[in-house]
Amino acid sequence: MQTLGPLRPRFPELLKRPWLIKPFSLRAFSSIPPSDYSNQSRGGLPRFFSETLPSSKGGVIRVQGDEFWHITKVLRLKTDDRVELFNGKGGLVEGFIQNIDGTAIDFVALEDPKQVLPQTPQWHVFAAFGSLKGGRADWLVEKCTELGASSVTPLLTERSSAISDNRVERLQRVMLAASKQCQRLHEMKLNHPMKIDKLVPLVAKSKLSFIAIAEATPLVSALTSAIKEPSGLIIVGPEGDFSEKEVNMIKQAGATTVGLGSHRLRVETATIAILATLMLWSDSQKITNP
Known part of the structure; x- marks a missing residue:
């Protein structure tokens, strides 16, 4: 993908219609607080990913690859249809399809691109899901994204010791598809697999870390005495649980052990249960402590 620079639109009247006119910005990327752009996920135009966005209104870029296939073969969009592009880093721009050829579309910006600031809270998930089968790892990554x-x-x-490179590539595709579906503007980062000894220093530096352990203090109870932090670490073990040595290493680094009820949960269930609870907890803190 590359920026082709200013162009003379094939359909210049589109840029002149009153319902398309946007307030002029002196900055190519105007920053928008998350609270002022909260309706960005409430439907609207079809949205597609592009690492490169036009630098200003009237700019054009070519969209190729998987997104070209999605636009033309799945949704069957046509010339002049309006769409949005996002870059996974908060950048968003509205435009229209100027041209479609055999391998790409030309996208024309109808406005200067916006830059939406990251939202809080920021929770980082560390889960031993490399050995999960039957699409369960896909489901975990998809729901974490949403x-x-x-x-x-x-x-x-010790009980979940490998994950293939091919699987990581698939999970990255799942993550992108989930970002588009839920209209998330800031991509979730899928990190390289990590061993416990590399996790321990991160726990030591974090102000708030939770590790899921059977028969530990219920998560909700632990939150009543937890420091008010909008970010932290979530740690979930493999199907056979962490070894005693691994648990001790993580606890000694400063993680809080939390339980999730009397039933034995799958890795993906435990991960999503903790993440959903902490996201709601963090959101409630924003309301009570603006």
């Missing part, structure tokens, strides 16, 4: 996790890191433990 719920707003900042990052997901596959943990390599």
Whole structure:
């Protein structure tokens, strides 16, 4: 994908219609607080990913690859249809399809691109899901994306010791598809697999870290005495749980052990239960402590 620079639109009347006129910005990327752009996820135009966005109103870029296929073959969009592009880093721009050829579309910006600031809270998930089968790892990554996790890191433990490169590539595709579906503007980062000894220093530096352990203090009870932090670490073990040595290493680094009820949960269930609870807890703090 590359920026082709200013152009003479094939359909210049589109840029002149009153319902398309946007307030002029002196900055190519105007910053918008999350609270002022909260309706960005409430439907609207079809949205597609592009690492490169036009630098200003009237700019054009070519969209190729998987997104071209999605635009033309799945949604069957046509010339002059209006769409949005986002870059996964908060950038968003509205425009229209100027041209479609055999391998790409030309996208014309109808406005200067916006830059939406990151939202809080920021929770980072560390889960030993490398050995999950039957699409369960896909489901975990998809739901973490939708719920707003900042990052997901596959943990390599004594009982979950590998994850293939092909699987990581698939999970990245799942993550992108989920970002588009839930209209998330800031991409969730999928980190390289990590061993426990590399996790321990991160726990030590974090003000708030939770590790899921059977028969520990219920998560909701633990939150009543937890410091008020909008970010932290979520740590979930493999199907056979962490070894005693691994649990002790993580606890000694400063993580709080939390329980999730009397039933034994799958890795993906435990991960989503903790993440959903902490996202709601963090949101409630924003309301009571603006």
